[in-house]
Amino acid sequence: MRINDRIRVPEVRLVGPNGETVGIVPTHEALKLAQEADLDLVEIAPQGKPPVCKLMDYGKFKYEAAQKAREARRNQTNVIIKEMKLRPKIDAHDYETKKGHVVRFLRAGDKVKITIMFRGREQHRPELGFRLLQKLAEDVQELGFVESSPKQDGRNMIMVLGPHKKKADAKVELEAEKQERMAEREADAQEVRAERVATQPTPSSEKKAKRANEALDPDIDL
Structure with missing residues (x-):
């Protein structure tokens, strides 16, 4: 795809930035229009007679095209x-x-x-x-x-x-099930840890139990 000064033909069929048809114009005039609009002159149909060119932001165009290509690859079904x-x-x-x-x-x-x-x-x-x-x-x-x-x-x-x-849908569903199983295991683990903490005697309760045992011990001199 040729852009700007790389377009060497004498005239082009020009399309405006919003898709409107401008008509056949000399290439140097098309380049001037592109510069005035702070856009690029991009050859979109080189096989045309004359070639079809469009005024556009070429950097933005490339970025959006790359985004669409990535999205298409993500949505592509790789059936095995x-x-x-x-x-x-x-x-x-x-x-x-x-x-x-x-x-x-x-x-x-x-x-x-x-x-x-x-x-x-x-x-x-x-x-x-x-x-x-x-x-x-x-x-x-x-x-x-x-x-x-x-x-x-x-x-x-x-x-x-x-x-x-x-x-792709199956992969998303399996991943969701995996995350759900992990969450359930983590919840079970937290419950077990909470039960262990609840059943462990506190220092104060240990002291109280010791004093109670001493009070009941008949060998202790009063």
């Missing part, structure tokens, strides 16, 4: 595809463990590729894999949805689950 492999005859305990991993991935805003691996005679019973994938999708439907329906891929059957929440 996790993978979880299961056997069609998986036992209940292993299934719950695997499901727990899938839940964690979806809560973090990641997609999950579920692969059912068939071996031997299992390959002739694809309905086992289909029912297992269907069950898993139902078990996690509050967190994710079936983005790619189960399909056979050689000896495997594959399904892709997508998260309901975007990565």
